[in-house]
Amino acid sequence: MQSALAKLNSRLADFEAPKALSLFEWFGELGNFCARLAKAAISPPYEGRELVRQLDEVGSKSLPLVALAGAATGVVLSLQTYASFSRFGAQSLLPAVIVHSLVEESGPIVTGLIVAGRVGAGIGAELGSMRVTEQIDAIEASAVNPYKYLVATRVQACILMLPLLTLAADACGILMGWLTNTLTEPTSLQLFLEAGTKTLTFNDFLPPTLKTAVFGLIVGLIACFQGMRTRGGTEGVGRAATSSVVLSSLGIVLADVLLVRLILVFFP
């Protein structure tokens, strides 16, 4: 009994102590990782060809999903707003509400989360398995900097592709929003778009779209970081993939709060 308690106690101590410590460690390591990455990314030679490959990878992997998610968001927005707006006879505002809502918030956040799931898991698992099978060591041993060759290209690809994917999500959402709307309230696409974008200014459109570059940075950075620090065989690879998705989704949601606030301050 006594020894069982002692055992349990030491187990708990094992479990708790590293937890608080490891959070600090995690941030410390992440800082270190960012410093190495920055150094590798700014100094020539640049990995142009590898970057193009990663852009294709990120773009083509996520485009169908992002388009689908954008379309679904458009449908839902249309159905929901129609239900509530028709009650007040404010149907004429529908296009504007759908367009604004998609462009300013739903499009960017949906795209960010989809990419976090699809690309984040992919990068985490890929780099993780390369780490545990010593492929990353092999790259280093052949005098190639893995931060330049593997990490910088992936992070850059995420940063560049996310705004473009967001545009695709916005476009699909608006199209499907119109389609859904026109089933109950027939309008031409042209009229719908005119009504929808009449009040849309540059400041409504550009900052929310460009903020997704920050989402891309978060996905690329966290997924590469989790992948590169993978330990412990196949199990570790699974953990790297899962934690990449969880942490980058969390990062995106938290960053969004901050970014929305900042955008409201600087682009009122």
Next chain:
Amino acid sequence: MEGHAPAIVVEGLRKSFGPQRVLNGVNLRVEYGETLSVLGRSGTGKSVLLKLIVGLLKPDAGSIAIQGRDIAGLSLDQLNGIRKKIGFLFQQAALYDSLTVGENVAFPLKRHTSMSAAERRDRVRELLKQVGMEEHQGKMPSQISGGMQKRVGLARALALDPNILLFDEPTTGLDPITAGEIEELILRMQEQRRAASIVVTHDLHGAKTISDRLALVHEGNVLIEGAFEDLESSQDEFVSRFLRQGS
């Protein structure tokens, strides 16, 4: 060549992982034109030793000099300059699994030489031929056996004509005939190119054939080092047990 500095000098090398002490003051010296076989039970830190020498791991204490230059104080660019002259074979081959066999071998050539695509193709074919893998060029690493992966890893390690070779168990898991061919290849590199090699191996017979000296690692230290005869005449209990079991 390369002045008169020895290829590799390791002094007082220590490395621990957490509480686990792996290397505890290892000293080694390899000249150009010389092959050193490193023996020892598995888990004694032989792979760790090779990784320390190319700077994949950082030692806790001690020094490593390649061609007379201590690698501890080098910038990454300088270290990479040295790494280009080192051919490294990983214990598990560590082929890039998204690239074909041919692309794996071409990788160092693509990165570090100005060869045209045609020149590169010829060189890759030649390298793969040396290890008897030329007809598997287009396959992915997952489609070939472990022994074949190791041979491709060897071809990749030799791509840049290195004059320092670090081979982690190059013949483990190979059939006797292929193993013999690999041993010949190592001997040839040593004779023709005056390469300095460290070969980690469990194959005593092979070690006797290819190496000038053998080093037996035990409990974090080089227990004994010398020609095969020196090991044979050793009075040490562990050394004689190791030799008895191995042959």
